[in-house]
Amino acid sequence: MPAIYGNSAFPDLGALFTFGANLDDMNERAATYIDKILKGAKPADLPIELPTKFEFVINANTARELGLSLPAATLLRATRIIE
Numbered sequence: 001m002p003a004i005y006g007n008s009a010f011p012d013l014g015a016l017f018t019f020g021a022n023l024d025d026m027n028e029r030a031a032t033y034i035d036k037i038l039k040g041a042k043p044a045d046l047p048i049e050l051p052t053k054f055e056f057v058i059n060a061n062t063a064r065e066l067g068l069s070l071p072a073a074t075l076l077r078a079t080r081i082i083e
Contacts, residue, residue: 002016002066002068003015003016004016004017004018004019005017005018005020006018006019006020006021007020007023008020008022008023008055008057008080011057011058011059011062011082012059012082014059014062015059015062016058016059016062016063016066016068017056017057017058017059017078018055018056018057019054019055019056019057020054020055021051021053021054021055022051022053022054022055025051025052025053026051029049033046054079055079055080056077056078056079057078057079057080057081057082058070058074058075058078058080058081058082059082060075060081060082060083061082061083
């Protein structure tokens with residue numbers, strides 16, 4: 001059954017595709033928060049940040065196995081395609 005996930009690791013495991021925040025970028029940004037807190041900033045004074053980088057990963061193998069043909073426009077928008 002086709003499914004969409006929010007974590008880019010799932011297409012590597014066979015999921016059809018994912019769309020979600022780039023976890024590497026989020027981890028780097030979390031490190032800057034930790035650095036500020038360790039230097040004495042109050043967590044309550046730090047601004048809330050939303051993700052700014054997103055990934056759209058397609059598993060073309062899974063699409064073929066499901067008999068799905070993906071439009072070229074969809075493939076062009078992908079951050080990464082798993083063949």
